[in-house]
Amino acid sequence: MLYKKKWPVQSHYKALERGYRHLQKIGFQFKLAHLHVSWPSGIAFQGFLKQLPYVITEHYSGYQKSRRHEWSRLAQHMARRIMNKAQVVCPVSKQLANSLQEFGVDSKLEIVGNVVNTHIFNFQELKASDAKFRLLHISSLQQETKNIKGILSGFKKALEKDPELHLSIGGDGDIIWLNKQIEAHKIPSGNIQVLSALSREEVAQQMSRTNAFLLFSFIENQPVVLLESLCLGRPVIASKVGGIPEFIGTEQGILVESKNEEALAEAILQLKEDFRNFDLQSISIAAQALYSYSAIAEEFRQLYLSVRPSIASGHPDPNLAPQ
Known part of the structure; x- marks a missing residue:
């Protein structure tokens, strides 16, 4: 616990590596990774996962110019480096895509929106209890x-x-x-x-x-x-x-x-x-047609296939053998 408090980024890296090695040990192999947090989780792709291609979903408003002062230059440098080694970065809006370009991201950008659990958030008639x-x-x-x-x-x-x-x-x-x-x-x-x-x-x-x-x-x-x-x-x-x-x-x-x-x-x-x-x-x-699980899943399915066609073929990729 003390180690985690003193060295949070290093601890995060070690936790990711231990999890990955465990999955390898029980037989899992991976052709592509999907990051939902560039920093600090993306540090894994600067180290033990450097041979594994990855895509990133980005929705953090801290990349907008008015909020960049809220995080350190080192963290910004690392986030930029992580995103610029991604196959594709997927901001959730055009405005965020523009902010990422201003931030210095030169990887391919494809907008994919956020997702909604439409099993919970589906059409419901108004249940007004009074005139208000x-x-x-x-x-x-x-x-x-x-x-x-x-x-x-x-x-x-x-x-x-x-x-x-x-x-x-x-x-x-x-x-x-x-x-x-x-x-x-x-x-x-x-x-x-x-x-x-x-x-x-x-x-x-x-x-x-x-x-x-x-x-x-x-x-x-x-x-x-x-x-x-x-x-x-x-x-x-x-x-x-x-x-x-x-x-x-x-x-x-x-x-x-x-x-x-x-x-x-x-x-x-x-x-x-x-x-x-x-x-x-x-x-x-x-x-619901735009933001349901099925709608966003299809967008990502097409994205994954464009990045790693072998995912569809089922043939092993020799470049992604377990380390």
């Missing part, structure tokens, strides 16, 4: 990225014009801090509900009871929670940042400028007024 127009926000509750204060301020402005609004807000962040912010914004208890950390099934239940999902972040790539909302058949209100404009149009909801609380308030009121014009089932059908 209900909004939902679930996140890490980090002010630096999710702009919780902006959500509460915009909601309060909308509430002053329409008292029949309700916001359920919560997640796996600091609930004590959240309650203090709600109190500071003087939002009546009858118009807001605080939620603790929820399972995916519980998130889906909450979505089924609300009219729309609300996200007012400073920075994003392709937020899975918005995809989940769409797959369940709920429109969204979101800030126009990162890759969000690539998949949210007028049929899926309303976009507003980041930090513009007045615009957020107006969007809430507008969505309530226009809510009957949204075809909830069509929203769900279209989203």
